[in-house]
Amino acid sequence: MKPSRALLMAGILGISGVALGAFGAHALRAQLTELGTRDRWETAVHYHLLHAVAIFAAAIFLEVRTGSSAAARRIGWGVRWWLTGVVLFSGSLYCLALKAPTWLGASTAPLGGISFLIGWGCVIAAALDVDVEKK
Numbered sequence: 001m002k003p004s005r006a007l008l009m010a011g012i013l014g015i016s017g018v019a020l021g022a023f024g025a026h027a028l029r030a031q032l033t034e035l036g037t038r039d040r041w042e043t044a045v046h047y048h049l050l051h052a053v054a055i056f057a058a059a060i061f062l063e064v065r066t067g068s069s070a071a072a073r074r075i076g077w078g079v080r081w082w083l084t085g086v087v088l089f090s091g092s093l094y095c096l097a098l099k100a101p102t103w104l105g106a107s108t109a110p111l112g113g114i115s116f117l118i119g120w121g122c123v124i125a126a127a128l129d130v131d132v133e134k135k
Contacts, residue, residue: 001075001076003059003060006055006058006062007056007059010055013052017048020041020045021042021045021049024038028098031098035098037099040094040096041093043093044089044090044091044093044097045090047085047086047090048090054119058075058078062075069129071127074125074129075122075123075126078119078120078123078126080119081118082115082116084112085112085113085115087112088108088112089109089112089113091112092105092107092108093105093109
């Protein structure tokens with residue numbers, strides 16, 4: 001994955017995460033409070049922004065780690081999995097906070113959480129690859 005692509009993803013996730021956080025805190029505050037779903041919205045924003053920062057860090061790693069090293073490839077896959085996690089996990093929580101059908105969360109939130117875990121597993125694998133490459 002090109003560093004610029006990861007950086008673009010981080011920027012898009014960062015700006016959309018901040019915007020959705022502000023939207024939930026201001027424009028939707030009364031509705032989310034009335035529905036009792038502010039915590040869902042806040043959890044979605046939390047994971048959304050956390051993974052935007054993780055992808056930003058991955059972009060820096062990819063810029064420093066030029067070439068097609070195994071570690072860089074694994075980080076690239078981690079970025080893809082994190083993006084998938086944000087779409088599925090945070091996306092389903094945003095929808096559930098606005099009272100979407102519960103089957104949506106039951107099907108997409110676990111898949112999003114698994115996507116996050118796979119992404120972090122890719123980071124672990126990349127760390128092991130870096131150690132092997134140094135030897």
